[in-house]
Amino acid sequence: MRRETQNILLVLLGGALLKIGVNGDYLRYVKPAQQPWVVAGGAVILLLGAVAIVRDVLAARQARTVTTGHGHHHPARSAWLLVVPVLAVFLVAPPALGSDSVIRTSAGAPRSAVAQDAAAFPPLPAGDVVPLTLTEFVTRAGWDSRGSLNGRTVRLSGFVVHGNEGVLLARMVIRCCAADAAPMTVRLASPQAARYPDDTWLEVTGQVVPGTAVAANGYTPDVTVTALRPIPAPQDAYEY
Template sequence: MRRETQNLLLVLLGGALLKIAFTGTYLRYVKPALFPWLVGAGSVMVLLAAVAIVRDIRVAREQARAEDPFAPPPSTGHAEHEHGHEHRTRSPWMLLLPVFAIFLIAPPALGADSIGRGGQQAAAPERPGDDALFDALPPGPAPLLTVSEFITRVVWDGSGSLDRRAIRLRGFVVHPEDDPARTQLARMRISCCAADAAPVLIDLAGPAAGALTATPPDTWIEVTGTLRAGTATPANGQVPTFDITAVHGIPAPDDPYEY
């Protein structure tokens, strides 16, 4: 790979990292805590490329001053030799394709299609430590919880804090492939990046859930309702049923994942 190609790749790769970092689209790939690392990596790449370009320019100028002005031009055979090896420099340019994809195309966050196509099972809630106690639910008639927090409380909180308590949840609509008439509320939970994402799912039931049958997948909604006790079991992947009393659409959040 020629040095010019290396420098260009470094500039574009570093620029792509900085672009997704400062535009916020990095949240579609990694968790927020990795923002400083993206900025650092992108800055280092651009800086290395700049130093290499400046150095190459200086070397080229020094060589030009030192060249004999009466030296004969390169032979034709040498030019043909370079032309014969031109095809070898094509493969490095293929590395630019994912960079151009980042610059020109903003892929969406993982959603309903990822759940259906990947055949992923619902992520099991992590068990809190033996001495862990759940905090009291936020005050108000219907506190807002994340889907992960709600399911963790369903499975591990034996205090009955969710019994007959109205809760608000936010997520996107999923219609399972095996039963398209059924509607689930889903979020994708990641530990580090989108590569390890796993869905957290809740079955929606009740009169208000009937209107969601025709709602397109990936539509973001907020639902209010109560837990149907005893519905989250190991047999169904700890997916609880939520009897909803109200539902309305919301815009997709800037950070679509839970952690």
């Protein structure tokens, strides 16, 4: 690959990192805490590419000044075709992980359980409807021996997954980046939920069915649905 092409690729890569770091698309790949590193990395790469381009332009001008021969150099234009896949990758951002990732993960090893003491779960706040993340809801349903969810109405949000065991509401949970994402799921006991296609985002109000989150089903509790409605996909689709 010619130096000119390498420099252009550096500029494109740095610009793409800056773009996703500023407009929020970086949340499809990493946690919010990583934004400064994404922006800083993009700025450094962009600066390196710009400096290299300026240096090569100055060197080429100097070479033309001192050259007395009659030879001509024809650059390999085919190398510039390498820019096309780079533009495709960075200008067409892929969506966040969705139902396909949940199905593939569920087909593998079952979710491992980490035993937690009941004291680790404080009482739920007062209110007729308690908003919870899917992670907290599943964790309480599976390991809170005090049954803090029993009889409480909660509000959850996630995307629809049509699995072998029914309709699921899911969120992908990441520790660092999308590469380590794992699903949290609940089973929706509602005929209405089946009408929505995969990856439709729903806000669901309902109650846990006690005793349904067990190791045999990957700690996926059942939820008796009292209300649900479609919602726009959030910019930050992951939980942490």
